[in-house]
Structures are given as structure tokens and as C-alpha cells.
Amino acid sequence: MSITEDTIRHVATLARLEISSAELPAYTGQIARILGLMEQLRAIPTDGVEPMSHAVEMTIPERLDQVVNTDQRALLLANAPDVEAGCFRVPKIIE
Amino acid sequence: MTTPVRYETVIGLEIHTQLATRSKIFCGCPNRFGAAPNTQICPVCAAFPGVLPVLNQAVLEMAIMTGLALHGEIRARNEFARKNYFYPDLPAGYQISQFELPIIERGHLMIELEGGVRRRIGITRAHMEVDAGKNLHEGIQGASWVDLNRTGTPLLEIVTEPDLRSAVETGVFLKKLRGLVRHLGVCDGNMEEGSFRCDANVSIRPLGEHRLGTRAEIKNLNSIRNVMRAIDYEVERQIDLVECGEAVVQETRLWDANQNHTRTMRGKEEAHDYRYFPEPDLPPVVIVPERIAAIRARMPELPDEKFARFQKDYGLSDYDAGVLTAEREMADYFEAAVQAAQPADPKGVANWVMVELLGRLNRAGQEIGDSPVVAASLGRLLRMMHDGVISGKIAKTVFGHMWEGGGDPARIVAEQGLVQVSDQGAIEAEVERVLVAHPDKIAQYRAGKSQLLGFFVGEIMKAMRGKANPGVVNGVLKEKLERS
Amino acid sequence: MDASIPTLVQAVEALQQRQISSEELTGACLQRIADLNPTVNAFITVDAEGAMQAARQADQVRAAGGGGIPPLTGVPLAIKDLFCTAGLRTTCASRMLEQFVPPYESTVTARLREAGAVILGKTNMDEFAMGSSNETSCFGPVRNPWDLARTPGGSSGGSAAAVAARMCVAAIGTDTGGSIRQPAALTGTVGLKPTYGRVSRFGMIAFASSLDQAGPMTRDIRDAAWLLQVMAGHDPKDSTAINQPVPDYVGALDRSIQGWRIGLPAEYVQSNGLHPDVRAALEAAMAVYRELGAEIVPISLPYTQHAIPTYYIIAPAEASSNLARYDGIRFGHRCAHPKDLKDLYARTRAEGFGAEVKRRIMLGTYVLSSGYYDAYYRKAQRVRRLIAEDFARAFQEERLSVILTPTAPESAFLLGAKNQDPVSMYLSDIFTINVNLAGLPALSLPCGRDAHGLPIGMQLIGRPLDESAILTAGHVYQQATDWHLAVPGCAS
Structure with a gap:
């Protein structure tokens, strides 16, 4: 799996990161090197090994279906960069 | 001249049912429609840094109940996963959903069509997930607004097999499914308010062909009638394309109820790559058989x-x-x-x-x-x-x-004095009066004109203002007419 | 300058006995911060006013007397700047959150406040905890109090430096791949990463959710036990918090370790990158343990060598998703005059995140993307299980109480030495990462000095939820040695 500048450009688009063409070669080289480290994993036999997504075996806890929150709009809008009519304002979304 | 190709329509549905819980799926905000923007949110709904989801028990129980009603298998160990994409109504940048291990698999729902035909519609899966907020556009100059009140509303997404063959069948299926979730009390089924939403995957194929055709996913269907209209339109559109030698493109199309057509939707994310992976903030959901039995026992x-x-x-x-x-x-x-x-x-x-x-x-x-x-x-x-x-x-x-x-x-x-008179004496007196008034009719009756019985009954009923017991009247009348 | 800032336990005793007031102690810490922070750069935000007010309140609580005085009443602490503190700016050392004031409090800081602690301020760190040298902070690097040209380690470098330089009594850090233990080793302090789930993650800004864990950073083991006692415990707001009673860590410290079996993994000791001075210090520590009656048992953890690639798939994958919420809409940095939605996202995130964070987001996005998930992410999750099973097997089969390893391959390196090469930086965590992947408790404590006089740390790893064992093993070592009493030059 060779990493090209196109790969990095695509990944940056998916991740919503603007990467300038000046930055692209350095990121490509670094990420290619890091991914090079990963190649050693291929040789490890892992058939039948259950993937581990959690550090500790446990099951999901559940909370009771109760409303405990009240209106806190003012508090939650306080950090927003652009607010209008009680809403978060964003550039026009074209659907 | 070649015989014209006949086509078969193939439809599969994805139905988003908003579960009728009191609070949201992962936080203690109210699960209610119609409040002022952003008044029903907390740091969890708005995906502030460092906050974490905690599952609402009622969501799990409603999902299990629906799964049982759909004759599905309840996965003893299922898990939440993150579906990653950027959109302003999705504050975390990922939707907590289920992917590889959904809670319900392999169910079905029987539907009854006209003429007593029964069909089994397969349910591929149903999974728990979180609803997104709303982006508001209309009447706003040069911007859109984001209202996160709906964020965190619990959804059960029900996915059918491509088993439906027409708009009519789809309508019957949706009515049945909506009736079922209402019956269970897990969803109010209100399509206009969006608590019961349906996307339809529609494709066509020549009759007898087993492979599926390229499908279009139709969204924005806010009533069963619109689902049916949209399918009819879409089938016609696809047949027209194929007949003209063109290919159907796999895409998402929006139903426009005013224009009565579907139109292509510009990509939400130009490259769809949701990068699903198990949600690290939520351990797996483990459901023991005893719990399923208990839920079954209290199901309507x-x-x-x-x-x-x-x-x-x-x-x-x-x-x-x-x-x-x-x-x-x-x-x-x-x-x-x-x-x-x-x-x-x-x-x-x-x-x-x-x-x-x-x-x-x-x-x-x-x-x-x-x-x-x-x-x-x-x-x-x-x-x-x-x-x-x-x-x-x-x-x-x-x-x-x-x-x-x-x-x-x-x-x-x-x-109103409407009690029926069954009293033999009272009826006899009235019968007597009617007979005395019509000696000619009696003679004709006895001469064989038996249909005159109805005339006498009518006269007696009229006289008794309809309250006479018709059985008693008949008995008394016959007896008197035949006696003398 | 005086080095009279006490340890946590000393402070509690002095406060109890009215030898000092919290106002005096907090004032002394703030003075040291004022003197040293311009060079050490350990704090991003100092809340002098809030701290003094809390200190005065604490003094009133102690003066009122009676029973039930919370254990940390009046003790001034420093908090890594990724714990959300209501009303107090929380930046994660990122331009993205430079102005972010959380409207809620993390469970860890809430528990500390309830226990009476005074919060001095928020400490510097690698941006979003991504780094091993504290050089990725948008507020500039932290300098190691032992040698200002060197790194204190990372990502909890500010907390480690603040403790080492006596700018606070103790501090709180977080550890995703070694971010508490490695800086502790590089600054001659103690740092403990508890079992995953022992301490609530609520309000801790996420880096990699399945690996992140908060823990104490202190001058000695006893202090760590005291802080963990307050921090640990179930939290209904964190679905991954373990719902089990918290044992008496402090009470367990003074046990004997006679007959304990201490595992020594060959793969760590024989590691190529291990500096001879570190190896020598570790061997000296083994001798101390033998004298204390413990047995050193050679063990093997064969999957250790795969820890770095496994970690650098899983952690960036989770991070790429966790950091998607920074979009300039509800909080945080937003680019000027976005021309459309795409521009809003791409420029906001490009401006708000530093290079290392972007690198990891791209790496994480790549390993999760369509076509690569199985080869990278799922593979890494499988190897993660093998790594975890390595430890479980060793503990079980060899009947170990704890495992002993070096904490870091070398002592504090020079600022700038590795920050141009991510891979060499990642190797700094080679001995600590396994523990996070396996979810085990581990701590680092000082065990020597290198040729330059810089501190060297060793790591003790415990069974799941057996923080008591590593604390006891660390404590008896500190009773027999004095490495933990050394004061760095700039603080003496």
C-alpha cells in the first residue's frame, strides 16, 4: 500500500483538513514512514483472535428513562462563534 | 418485431422510527417535538468536549420489543458503532449507530393483500441509533441555522429485504408496520412530524431476472401516500431510462411532493466513506435470555x-x-x-x-x-x-x-319511551283493532293472498309507533287470521 | 528560592495541625508559579483569584472544625488543561480551544473540589495530549526543571514539571500511551495510570477513548495513593467506568513485599533502544527489591514488539473521530469569513489544529477508511488482544504481584531533538504503550540518575484493579531509597 500525495489529499478531504500543496510532501513522507512501522503486523497470525475494542471486559450500563436536564441554551450558545435566533449560524447549506 | 420487455419492481425500505421514550437515548434531555430551538439540549447532545453517552434503558427495551414483534433474532451481544461524517446537524462529527452487530436480525412481517393474498416481507435488521438535529434554511438570508433539539432522539432503524414488488404492497406494508409500532407503544407513527420516516430503495429488472437492478434511494417521503407516489414515479423514470438505452445511476433522490417527481440530491459527502468502528465510549450490549422472556411477557x-x-x-x-x-x-x-x-x-x-x-x-x-x-x-x-x-x-x-x-x-x-312492547294483551288489542278495520283484506288473505301479512304487520307497527315486538306481533296476527 | 513546598501528605498534616494555612500554602505555590513559570512554562492558565478564594474557604472549613473535614481541604493542586473546569478556560493546549470555557465540570476535578482541594490552574501539555515531549503545545514547550534545555516529557509535561519544580503540592495528568508515566520518569516524580475505567473520563477531553485514563502526578508514592483514593470510583456519567468498590490504597502501603514475585520482561530489558544508564538503574532497583524479600522472575511478553504499530493505529483512529466535533460551529476556533460549509470545516480545522494533531487525524482517517479497515484497524485490534493476553498469562502462570520495567528508554532528551521525526518520538513510549492497550494499572517512580544527573524512572505494572500492589511495591522501595527526595536545580 504505497502512500502518495493523492492518498493524503483524499484523506485530508475526508477529515476536513485544508492541506496546502506546500505541506503535502512532508505529510506524505511522514505518514508513509509511520505506516511503514505498521507493516510488521501483517506477519502476525491472528485468525480466530477476537478484535479488542475495549480495554476492560464489561457490559453497557443503562440509565433510567428520566428527564433530568432543563433548558440551558444560553450556557450552551455562550461559546459559539456565530449565533442567530437561538441557533448556531453556519454558511448557507445547499442541499 | 420484438415483444416489449416487461419489468418487475423491487423495493426495499429503511424505516426510521423515533422511539417514544421520555428522555433522549444518551442523555437526560426531554425527547419531545416542537420546542424552541436549542432549548432541549445539553453538552452531550451538542457534543461538547469530554462528555460521554449513557444508554437509556427504555431504548433497549423498546428495541427488543419491536424485534420480538417482527419475529427477529435478538443478538445476545450487540454493539454500538460510530458512523463518521461531517454535517452541521451532526455535532459530534459521528452518529452513534450499530453496524456489524445490530440488536435485531432476520425478522419478518406478514402482509395481507387484496384477494386474501398473504406475503412475507423479510426484515434484514433493525438497529438502535441517534437522530441528528435540524438545519434550517427557509427564509434565512445568506446562512443556515442549526437547531440541535432533535439530536439524541432515539431511533430504531428497520431495514427490509428487497421483498416488496409494488407501490401498493409498500403502502400495505408501511401501514401494517406503523400499526405495529403504535400498537407496541414504541413510536407514535407520525410521518408528518418525522417520527416515522421512510427511505425507499427502488430498482427495476426484466421479469424473470434474478439479479437486482441498480437502485435509487428515495428520501423525503413524509406520508405513505407520498411513498407510493414516489415509487410509481421512480419506476416509470427508470423504465424510461432503460428503454432509451440509458443506465440507472446509483444515487440518492429527493421526492418533491409539489412537483410530483424525484430529483437527484447533491452529495452530502462527495465520497461516502463512513469509517464505521466500534464506539469506544460504550461497552457491548449484552442481553440475557431471561430479560427477553420478561419483555415478551409484558408485551401487548x-x-x-x-x-x-x-x-x-x-x-x-x-x-x-x-x-x-x-x-x-x-x-x-x-x-x-x-x-x-x-x-x-x-x-x-x-x-x-x-x-x-x-x-x-x-x-x-x-x-x-x-x-x-x-x-x-x-x-x-x-x-x-x-x-x-x-x-x-x-x-x-x-x-x-x-x-x-x-x-x-x-x-x-x-x-324517549322507546321500550319495546312485548305484552301479549296489548298487542292482541291492537291486532284486533286493525283486523276490524279491514274486513276486505282479511277475506283476500284467507283467499290465498298471503303477502297481505306484511300489510297487517305494518299497520300494527304504525299504530304502536314501532315499539311492538315484531315476533309477538307476527305470532298473534297469524293465530287470529287463521283461527276464525 | 526556597523548596519548602511540602508533599501532599505533609501539607495535609501541616494544615491539620495549623502549622500553615491554606492561604499561606496556596500563596506560596502561586509565588513559585510567578517566579518559575516564565521559564518552565508549566501552566497555561493560573487561576490566582479562584485559588486564593478556595484557600480562604478551606481555612474556614478547617477553623470551623468538627468531623467530616474533607481529606484534601486546602491542598493546592495543578490540573492538566484537558479536564473541563466549569467557568475556567480549558484549552487542551490547542489553538482550537484557546477561548473555550466549559459550562460543566469533569468528574475528576469535581471529586477533587469536593475533597477540599484548591485548584491553582491548568497545566501545559502536548496539544490534545498528542506528543511525548510537550513540544506540540500551542503555548510553547514546557521546560524540564532538571535542565531547562530539555523536555519534561509529554503529554502531561506541565503537570510533571509543576510537581518537580514545587509549583504545586501535586498534580493531575492523563495517560493514553504513557503521558503520565513518561514525564514522571523524565522529571524524577511519581505518576500513576490506573486501570482503565477506575477513574471516570467524564469531562476529560478525549484523545483515544479506549486508552485514556486520568491519574495522579506526585512527589512520592504515598501522595499518589492519597490522590487516587479521591479520584477513583464509579461514575454513572461514564459508561466505561468500573462499578466496583475502591479499596483502601493508603492503608495498603505499609505491607511487606516479602515473597512477592516481581516479573521482569526480557523484551524490555533487552530492548535495543534502552540506554545503558537506564539499564543500570533498573538493575540496581532489582537488587533493592531482592533485599526487601521479593523475587525477580524473568518473564516473556512476546507481543511487546508490536505495541507501537498497534497503538499508532488504534489511538489515531479513535482520535480522528473524537476530534471531528471541532468544526467551528458550537465552540472553539472558527476561520474568518468562511465562503461555504466546506471552507468553514477545512480552514477552521487547518488553522485550529497543529501539525502533530493533523498528522494523527489523517493517519486515523486512513486506517479506518474503506479498503484499509481490515488490514490496519481490525488487525491492530486483534494484536491488541494478543498483547493483553501476554500480560494476563504472565501474571497468572508466574503468579506475579507486579511487573517491573524501565519507564522510558532514556532520560530527558533535548528540546528539538525529536520533533522533526514523528517515528523517533513515538519510540519514546515503547515501554508504556502496552499497558494502555491492555488496560492495566502502572506507575513510574524515580530510581536513579544518568551521567548528566538527570532522573531515571522505573515502571511497576499491576493486575487489573490491583493499584494497591504497585503502590505498595513503589512505597517500600521509596522507604529504602531516596531518589524521590532529590530536588531539581531550578527549584532548589
Whole structure:
């Protein structure tokens, strides 16, 4: 799996990161090197090994279906960069 | 000349049902429609840094209940996963959903088509997930607004197999499914408000072909009628394309109910790559068999079970049982009326509910829940008819009064003096008077014109203002006519 | 300058006995911060006013007397700047959150406040905890109090430096791949990463959710036990928090370790990157343990060598998703005059995140993307299980109480030495990462000095939820040695 500048450009688009063409070669080289480290994993036999997504075996806890929150709009809008009519304002979304 | 190709339509549905819990799926905010923007959110809904989701027990139980009602397998170990994409109504940048290990798999729902045809529609899976917020555009200059109130509303997404073959079948299926989730009390089924949403995957293929054609996913379907219209339009569009030698493109299309067509939707994310992975903030969901059994035990009777029982216990026809079990409220009404009417025949009760009551409700554009006549009153009315207190004809008059002003049938009958007269003496006296007034007719009757019996009955009933017991009148009349 | 800032336990005793007031102690810490922070750069935000007010309140609580005085009443602490503190700016050392004031409090800081602690301020760190040298902070690197040209380690470098330089009594850090233990080793302090789930993650800004864990950073083991006692415990707001009673860590410290079996993994000791001075210090520590009656048992953890690639798939994958919420809409940095939605996202995130964070987001996005998930992410999750099973097997089969390893391959390196090469930087965590992947408790404590006089740390790893064992093993070692009493030059 060779990493090209196109790969990095695509990944940056998916991740919503603007990467300038000046930055692209350095990121490509670094990420290619890091991914090079990963190649050693291929040789490890892992058939039948259950993937581990959690550090500790446990099951999901559940909370009771109760409303405990009240209106806190003012508090939650306080950090927003652009607010209008009680809403978060964003550039026009074209659907 | 070649024979024109005939096409088969193939439809699969993705239905998002908003679960009718009190609070949201992962936080303690109210799960309610219609509040002022962003007044029903907290740091969890708005995905502030460092906050974490905690699962609402009711969501899990409603999912299990729906899974059981759909005859699905409940996965003993299922897990939440993150679906990653950027959109302003998705504050975390990922939707907590289920991917590889959904809670429900391999279910089905039977539907009844016209002519008594029954079809089994496969349910591929159903999974729990979180609803997104809303982006508002209309009437806003140069910007969109984001309202996160809906963020965190619990959804059960139900995915069907591509088993549906027409718009009509799809309509029947959706009505049945909506009836089911309402019946279970897990969703209010309101399509206009978006608590029951449907996307349709539509494709066509030449009849006899087994491979699936390229599908279009149609969104923005806010009523069953629109689902059906959109499918009809889409099938026509696809056939036109194919007939012109063009290919159907796999894409998402929006239904425009005003223009009556579907149109392509510009990509939400130009490259769809959701990068699903197990949600590290939520350990796996483990469901033990005892819990499933307990939920099953407290589940209401399912519409199909009710249907079979109505046929068996009440002797109802397919059609009657179908009408009476289509909605839980209807079935409950019927059973309460049967109870109050005892020992009157349940079939008679069914007739009254379906003809008299539903007829009036339909004309008034009302639902069973709006009926001014409560089930117990209707039952008591029918009981009075059964006991011979009133005739069928009078019962209809009384029902009319009950519809207009409500109230107890016995009181209406008493106040209006509508009690049926079965007293032998009183009827004999009236019969005597009528016979004396018509000696010519008696002669004709005795000469063989037996149809004149109806004339005499009519005269007696007229004289007694319809309250005479018709059985008694008939008996007395025949006896007198044939005696002398 | 005086080095009279006490340890946590000393402070509690002095406060109890009215030898000092919290106002005096907090004032002394703030003075040291004022003197040293311009060079050390350990704090991003100092809340002098809030701290003094809390200190005065604490003094009133102690003066009122009576029972039930919370254990940390009046003790001034420093908090890594990724714990959300209501009303107090929380930046994660990122331009993205430079102005972010959380409207809620993390469970860890809430528990500390309830226990009476005074919060001095928020400490510097690698941006979003991504780094091993504290050089990725948008507020500039932290300098190691032992040698200002060197790194204090990362990502909890500010907390480690603040403790080492006596700018606070103790501090709180977080550890995703070694971010508490490695800086502790590089600054001659103690740092403990508890079992995953022992301490609530609520309000801790996420880096990699399945690996992140908060823990104490202190001058000695006893202090760590005291802080963990307050921090640990179930939290209904964190679905991954373990719902089990918290044992008496402090009470367990003074046990004997006679007969304990201490595992020594060959793969760590024989590691190529291990500096001879570190190896020598570790061997000296083994001798101390033998004298204390413990047995050193050679063990093997064969999957250790795969820890770095496994970690650098899983952690960036989770991070790429966790950091998607920074979009300039509800909080945080937003680019000027976005021309459309795409521009809003791409420029906001490009401006708000530093290079290392972007690198990891791209790496994480790549390993999760269509076509690569199985080869990278799922593979890494499988190897993660093998790594975890390595530890479980060793503990079980060898009947170990704890495992002993070096904490870091070398002592504090020079600022700028590795920050141009991510891979060499990642190797700094080679001995600590396994523990996070396996979810085990581990701590680092000082065990020597190198040729330059810089501190060297060793790591003790415990069974799941057996923080008591590593604390006891660390404590008896500190009773027999004095490495933990050394004061760095700039602080003496």
C-alpha cells in the first residue's frame, strides 16, 4: 500500500483538513514512514483472535428513562462563534 | 418485431422510527417535538468536549420489543458503532449507530393483500441509533441555522429485504408496520412530524431476472401516500431510462411532493466513506435470555395474534377480524363493547362497530379515539337489543341519540319511551283493532293472498309507533287470521 | 528560592495541625508559579483569584472544625488543561480551544473540589495530549526543571514539571500511551495510570477513548495513593467506568513485599533502544527489591514488539473521530469569513489544529477508511488482544504481584531533538504503550540518575484493579531509597 500525495489529499478531504500543496510532501513522507512501522503486523497470525475494542471486559450500563436536564441554551450558545435566533449560524447549506 | 420487455419492481425500505421514550437515548434531555430551538439540549447532545453517552434503558427495551414483534433474532451481544461524517446537524462529527452487530436480525412481517393474498416481507435488521438535529434554511438570508433539539432522539432503524414488488404492497406494508409500532407503544407513527420516516430503495429488472437492478434511494417521503407516489414515479423514470438505452445511476433522490417527481440530491459527502468502528465510549450490549422472556411477557398481544384470536373466539370473518385488529384502539374498543354486550353475539357487535360506528366516524373524519359513543355504552345498547328490550330499528334510533349527545342507552330509551312492547294483551288489542278495520283484506288473505301479512304487520307497527315486538306481533296476527 | 513546598501528605498534616494555612500554602505555590513559570512554562492558565478564594474557604472549613473535614481541604493542586473546569478556560493546549470555557465540570476535578482541594490552574501539555515531549503545545514547550534545555516529557509535561519544580503540592495528568508515566520518569516524580475505567473520563477531553485514563502526578508514592483514593470510583456519567468498590490504597502501603514475585520482561530489558544508564538503574532497583524479600522472575511478553504499530493505529483512529466535533460551529476556533460549509470545516480545522494533531487525524482517517479497515484497524485490534493476553498469562502462570520495567528508554532528551521525526518520538513510549492497550494499572517512580544527573524512572505494572500492589511495591522501595527526595536545580 504505497502512500502518495493523492492518498493524503483524499484523506485530508475526508477529515476536513485544508492541506496546502506546500505541506503535502512532508505529510506524505511522514505518514508513509509511520505506516511503514505498521507493516510488521501483517506477519502476525491472528485468525480466530477476537478484535479488542475495549480495554476492560464489561457490559453497557443503562440509565433510567428520566428527564433530568432543563433548558440551558444560553450556557450552551455562550461559546459559539456565530449565533442567530437561538441557533448556531453556519454558511448557507445547499442541499 | 420484438415483444416489449416487461419489468418487475423491487423495493426495499429503511424505516426510521423515533422511539417514544421520555428522555433522549444518551442523555437526560426531554425527547419531545416542537420546542424552541436549542432549548432541549445539553453538552452531550451538542457534543461538547469530554462528555460521554449513557444508554437509556427504555431504548433497549423498546428495541427488543419491536424485534420480538417482527419475529427477529435478538443478538445476545450487540454493539454500538460510530458512523463518521461531517454535517452541521451532526455535532459530534459521528452518529452513534450499530453496524456489524445490530440488536435485531432476520425478522419478518406478514402482509395481507387484496384477494386474501398473504406475503412475507423479510426484515434484514433493525438497529438502535441517534437522530441528528435540524438545519434550517427557509427564509434565512445568506446562512443556515442549526437547531440541535432533535439530536439524541432515539431511533430504531428497520431495514427490509428487497421483498416488496409494488407501490401498493409498500403502502400495505408501511401501514401494517406503523400499526405495529403504535400498537407496541414504541413510536407514535407520525410521518408528518418525522417520527416515522421512510427511505425507499427502488430498482427495476426484466421479469424473470434474478439479479437486482441498480437502485435509487428515495428520501423525503413524509406520508405513505407520498411513498407510493414516489415509487410509481421512480419506476416509470427508470423504465424510461432503460428503454432509451440509458443506465440507472446509483444515487440518492429527493421526492418533491409539489412537483410530483424525484430529483437527484447533491452529495452530502462527495465520497461516502463512513469509517464505521466500534464506539469506544460504550461497552457491548449484552442481553440475557431471561430479560427477553420478561419483555415478551409484558408485551401487548400482537396484531397478528389478535387477528387469529378474533377469528377463533368471536367467529369473525377474515375481513372483519382484519378491520378490527388494524389498530390497537379499534381492537380494544371492540372487545370492551363485546364485554358489555354479553351475552349478545360478538358478530353482531362487530357489525355495529364496523357499519354504524365506523360509518359515522369516517363521515366525520374522526378516529376511533374520538368516538362520542364509548364502547361500554354501545355494548349496553346491543345487550338491550339482545334482551328484546328494544328492536333493532329502535336501537339505531337510540344510537343516533348517543352519537349526538352521548349518554347511556337505557336512559335514552326510558326518556324517549322507546321500550319495546312485548305484552301479549296489548298487542292482541291492537291486532284486533286493525283486523276490524279491514274486513276486505282479511277475506283476500284467507283467499290465498298471503303477502297481505306484511300489510297487517305494518299497520300494527304504525299504530304502536314501532315499539311492538315484531315476533309477538307476527305470532298473534297469524293465530287470529287463521283461527276464525 | 526556597523548596519548602511540602508533599501532599505533609501539607495535609501541616494544615491539620495549623502549622500553615491554606492561604499561606496556596500563596506560596502561586509565588513559585510567578517566579518559575516564565521559564518552565508549566501552566497555561493560573487561576490566582479562584485559588486564593478556595484557600480562604478551606481555612474556614478547617477553623470551623468538627468531623467530616474533607481529606484534601486546602491542598493546592495543578490540573492538566484537558479536564473541563466549569467557568475556567480549558484549552487542551490547542489553538482550537484557546477561548473555550466549559459550562460543566469533569468528574475528576469535581471529586477533587469536593475533597477540599484548591485548584491553582491548568497545566501545559502536548496539544490534545498528542506528543511525548510537550513540544506540540500551542503555548510553547514546557521546560524540564532538571535542565531547562530539555523536555519534561509529554503529554502531561506541565503537570510533571509543576510537581518537580514545587509549583504545586501535586498534580493531575492523563495517560493514553504513557503521558503520565513518561514525564514522571523524565522529571524524577511519581505518576500513576490506573486501570482503565477506575477513574471516570467524564469531562476529560478525549484523545483515544479506549486508552485514556486520568491519574495522579506526585512527589512520592504515598501522595499518589492519597490522590487516587479521591479520584477513583464509579461514575454513572461514564459508561466505561468500573462499578466496583475502591479499596483502601493508603492503608495498603505499609505491607511487606516479602515473597512477592516481581516479573521482569526480557523484551524490555533487552530492548535495543534502552540506554545503558537506564539499564543500570533498573538493575540496581532489582537488587533493592531482592533485599526487601521479593523475587525477580524473568518473564516473556512476546507481543511487546508490536505495541507501537498497534497503538499508532488504534489511538489515531479513535482520535480522528473524537476530534471531528471541532468544526467551528458550537465552540472553539472558527476561520474568518468562511465562503461555504466546506471552507468553514477545512480552514477552521487547518488553522485550529497543529501539525502533530493533523498528522494523527489523517493517519486515523486512513486506517479506518474503506479498503484499509481490515488490514490496519481490525488487525491492530486483534494484536491488541494478543498483547493483553501476554500480560494476563504472565501474571497468572508466574503468579506475579507486579511487573517491573524501565519507564522510558532514556532520560530527558533535548528540546528539538525529536520533533522533526514523528517515528523517533513515538519510540519514546515503547515501554508504556502496552499497558494502555491492555488496560492495566502502572506507575513510574524515580530510581536513579544518568551521567548528566538527570532522573531515571522505573515502571511497576499491576493486575487489573490491583493499584494497591504497585503502590505498595513503589512505597517500600521509596522507604529504602531516596531518589524521590532529590530536588531539581531550578527549584532548589
